C-alpha cells in the first residue's frame with residue numbers, strides 16, 4: 001500500500017504527551033547505558049535541521065510531495081528532541097539544550113559544509129539520486145524506531161517506555177513514507193536500483209555517525225543490540241530493507257553490529273568506557289567544550305526582533 005501524503009498532512013502534529021507521568025520520572029532509576037543512549041538520541045533528533053539542510057540542496061527540493069513530507073517530518077522530529085531533553089531534565093540531568101546543540105554543531109566544523117556540497121553535487125549529477133536518499137531515510141527511520149524499541153525493552157522505567165512508544169509511532173510513519181517512496185522510485189528502474197545499492201554500500205552510515213564518533217556509534221550498538229534479541233532486531237531491519245527492489249540480501253545493519261563487536265573483541269573497553277565515564281554529559285552545560293561563535297543569536301536577540309513584527 002502506498003503512503004498517503006494527504007493523510008499525513010492532515011494527521012501530522014507535535015508529539016502528543018498527554019498523560020505522560022513526568023512527575024514520576026525520578027521514581028525509577030536508569031542505567032548509565034540508558035542515559036548514554038538518551039543523550040545520543042536527543043542529539044540526533046536535534047540534528048535534523050542540519051540533515052534537512054543537506055536534503056534541500058538536492059533534487060529533492062523539486063518534488064512537492066517530498067518537500068511537504070520534509071516540512072512536517074522536521075517539525076515532528078523537533079518534538080522528539082524536545083521531549084527527550086525534557087525527560088532528561090525531569091530525571092535531574094543538568095542540561096542546557098541550546099548550548100549543547102550549538103556545541104555539537106560547532107564541533108562538526110567544516111565537515112558539515114563539505115558534506116552539503118558533495119551531496120548537492122551528487123544529486124544534480126545523478127537522475128536517480130532520490131532512490132538513494134529515500135532508501136537511506138527508510139533505513140535510518142527503521143533503525144531509529146528499532147533502537148527506541150530496544151531501549152524500551154532494556155530499561156526498567158515505565159514513564160520512559162511510555163514516551164518511547166509514542167515517539168516510535170512517528171518513526172514508523174516516517175519509515176513508511178521513505179520506504180514506499182523508495183519502492184515507487186525503484187520499481188522497474190534498474191538504474192535507480194543500481195544507484196541505491198551502490199550508494200547504500202558506500203555512503204550509508206549508522207544513524208548519528210558523523211555527528212558522533214565511531215566509538216560512540218559502537219557503544220550504542222553494544223548496549224542495545226549485543227544480545228540475541230538485538231541480533232534479531234538488526235537482522236529484521238536488513239530483511240525489511242532487502243524487500244526494496246534491487247536491495248535484496250543487503251546486510252548493512254548486521255555488518256555494523258558485527259564491526260562494533262569485532263572492535264570490542266580487540267579492545268574490551270571499546271564503547272563501554274564511554275558509557276562508564278559519563279563524558280557524554282559534558283556538552284550539556286553552559287561553558288561546555290566549545291561554544292558557537294555566533295552565540296549572539298540567542299533568546300535576547302529574538303525578543304528585540306519581536307518589536308519589528
Ligand SMILES: [Fe+2]
Pocket residue numbers: 045076077080144167171
Ligand atoms: Fe525522531
Ligand SMILES: [Fe+2]
Pocket residue numbers: 077141144170171174
Ligand atoms: Fe523519524
